[in-house]
Amino acid sequence: MAKANWRGTVGVVKPTYESGSLVEFIRLLPEGVGVIPVYAGIKEHTERGYLDALDTYNERVAELARIGVDLMHPEGGPPFMVRGYRSEQEIVQQWEAKYKVPIFTSGMTQAEALRALGIKRFVGCTYFRDNKLNDLFKSYFTDAGFEVLAMEGMDTSPGEASSLSTEEIYHHLKRSFLRHPSAQGIYLLGSGAWRVIDVIPVEEDLGVPVIHPVAARVWYVQKRLHVRQPVQGAGRLLVELPELSE
Numbered sequence: 001m002a003k004a005n006w007r008g009t010v011g012v013v014k015p016t017y018e019s020g021s022l023v024e025f026i027r028l029l030p031e032g033v034g035v036i037p038v039y040a041g042i043k044e045h046t047e048r049g050y051l052d053a054l055d056t057y058n059e060r061v062a063e064l065a066r067i068g069v070d071l072m073h074p075e076g077g078p079p080f081m082v083r084g085y086r087s088e089q090e091i092v093q094q095w096e097a098k099y100k101v102p103i104f105t106s107g108m109t110q111a112e113a114l115r116a117l118g119i120k121r122f123v124g125c126t127y128f129r130d131n132k133l134n135d136l137f138k139s140y141f142t143d144a145g146f147e148v149l150a151m152e153g154m155d156t157s158p159g160e161a162s163s164l165s166t167e168e169i170y171h172h173l174k175r176s177f178l179r180h181p182s183a184q185g186i187y188l189l190g191s192g193a194w195r196v197i198d199v200i201p202v203e204e205d206l207g208v209p210v211i212h213p214v215a216a217r218v219w220y221v222q223k224r225l226h227v228r229q230p231v232q233g234a235g236r237l238l239v240e241l242p243e244l245s246e
Helices: 020-028 047-052 052-066 077-081 083-097 105-114 132-144 166-179 196-206 211-224 236-239
Strands: 008-013 032-040 073-074 121-126 147-153 183-189
Touching: 008 020, 008 052, 008 077, 020 032, 020 211, 032 052, 047 052, 047 077, 047 132, 052 073, 052 083, 077 083, 077 105, 077 132, 083 105, 083 132, 105 183, 105 211, 121 132, 121 166, 132 147, 147 166, 166 183, 166 196, 183 196, 196 211, 211 236
Parallel strands: 008 032, 008 073, 121 147, 121 183
Antiparallel strands: none
């Protein structure tokens, strides 16, 4: 019998103990790709809380290196985005030099997905009411070479976001885009509230791609493992599986 991870194994560092995005990630991955999760256990969703989480990420990345995986994915956009695009690159380069394993963050997968779909100008949507954090997220993508028309936050926090309905999410994404109709796409920050299937009606109604964190993660893992298995019903990115821009 073939091993469950015969196509490769990705180790992920989950920022919190919320399990919905992990279940969705595993469900959307091709058969034969194994996942080993460890947890950073972030409780304080503030700039300081995200900055302080780096020590825990260092420990969890070292743990995955000891276990042995083909790829490492420290998840969670905010813990790295608050440090800035260039600082994130330096952290990942140091990890890769130390552990000799390809490593990538959520922000890296999302930026690559935007590039692969030819999106240079977009509107971002978050479930953070903290405008300072939203400005930091915007700066991250601006420094990565994108034109960010806005980073539109909902009046919620990560701890409250799981109670959002599909209708509330749809209306937030649609309103955000209609305020910035020149956007070539919509970017979603965070995976604790919106499911991948939430993007389907938005893409159909507005005619632009929506970059969902879990879908970007699945796409990027496929590319790094040299696997190609399109996924229906999870948005344009996973149907088309565009090539990496690099």
